[in-house]
Amino acid sequence: MTTAHPRPRVAVTLGDPAGVGPELVAKLLARRENTAAADIVLVSDEAELRAAGADAGLPVEYSTEPGSGLPLLHDNGAARPAEPFERRRATAAGGRWALANLGLALDMVKDGRVDAILFAPLNKSSLHSAGMASNDELRWFEEVLGVESFTSELNVLPGLWTARVTSHVSVADVDAGITRENVNRAGVLLDRVLRDSGLDAPRIGVCALNPHAGENGRFGRHEIDVIAPAVADLADQGLDVSGPFPSDTIFLRARAGEFDGVLTMYHDQGQIAMKLMGFDGGVTIAGGLPVPICTPAHGTAFDIVGQGTADTGSVQNAFDLAVALGRRSRSTV
Structure with missing residues (x-):
């Protein structure tokens, strides 16, 4: 009952x-x-x-x-x-x-x-x-x-959640963890946990990995070959997702209320922004x-x-x- x-x-x-x-x-x-x-x-x-x-x-x-x-x-x-x-x-x-x-x-x-x-x-x-x-x-x-399924640390401030594709690994090992499958899994997890928190249609922004979102391949092809295709996969599954956006501006948009969640590629990409915005109120959730x-x-x-x-x-x-x-x-x- x-x-x-x-x-x-x-x-x-x-x-x-x-x-x-x-x-x-x-x-x-x-x-x-x-x-x-x-x-x-x-x-x-x-x-x-x-x-x-x-x-x-x-x-x-x-x-x-x-x-x-x-x-x-x-x-x-x-x-x-x-x-x-x-x-x-x-x-x-x-x-x-x-x-x-x-x-x-x-x-x-x-x-x-x-x-x-x-x-x-x-x-x-x-x-x-x-x-x-x-x-x-x-x-x-x-x-x-x-x-054995995909898990991710989620970080939460009032009105904004983040999830990570890679987490507690060396920066030198981040590249190997940025795969289309992992970006997809992390996006699905973030969407699901946001819905569990009570949001019916969460809006998710996805971070790029490279400076200026790679500048059309000049600074790396992760955005072209991996992240953008994964974003398209997530959209095909019905998620309200967009990106990849440069990580030095995406949190300005999130703070303005454009996103309910931000999917980051590695630990400090999201943690620095979140702790600057609300260190005294932040929460970590073991997602998945x-x-x-x-x-x-x-x-x-x-x-x-x-x-x-x-x-x-x-x-x-x-x-x-x-x-x-x-x-x-x-x-x-």
Whole structure:
């Protein structure tokens, strides 16, 4: 049975314990409108929640019993590393704890117990020190969930989304990833996620790879041989898509409201523009997975840990997206 506005079940992890993630989650949960918006499952332990509340200057209210109306703690203390966490620096212990909690949240996805995941900022050095062999958490999510289809990190500001054809690879390796098939897959994914967010007919602009969109082949033929044909393929599938446009002007058009989404060719092509336009409110979504997974677009901010000053703009936006996408997913069950 479904309802018009079903309450989604959202798993929340506090990210790297050395960073501002625990403080951000404590502040998020202190807002009654947030705890009323979803059935929240905290994947953590009581020691971490106490520390989070101390940093935020706000006690974290939770319950270990379902049905209380409070966020439900799924205590993962058995997975806590024996060594104490060092604050304000990347460590293997912090990475192991972050991975253990995310792994449990992904198990909940597999079992159908949650509709979305929100995780506070991670530190890739910590994750790799802890043994994560994947380049980033998205590839790790793919492995854990057994996903073999195309995935992409999506970055979101209010009114504008981006997806990438290539992501966490060396700039020297970007060229090999710019294929007609990959541009097509990334465009389809961006269109689908925009529709899942509630847009009926999203407008997508596609970035060129080369300066001035290649200047008719003078600066490279990617636009002629790969990107433009892929844009035509996407249009043939019914997407409202246009380009390729020079990357030094496309975001001016997007900021003016011409596009709902921008498809970029590589990481910094979109990230620099998005962070300049809204660093304090940006959200990253792991796109192409069987469940929405959202996180603030900023990092662990070791320099301000323990000061109680971490801004909640991005984590609030990430939570709101996790709730909205999780509700939409749940309403189709």
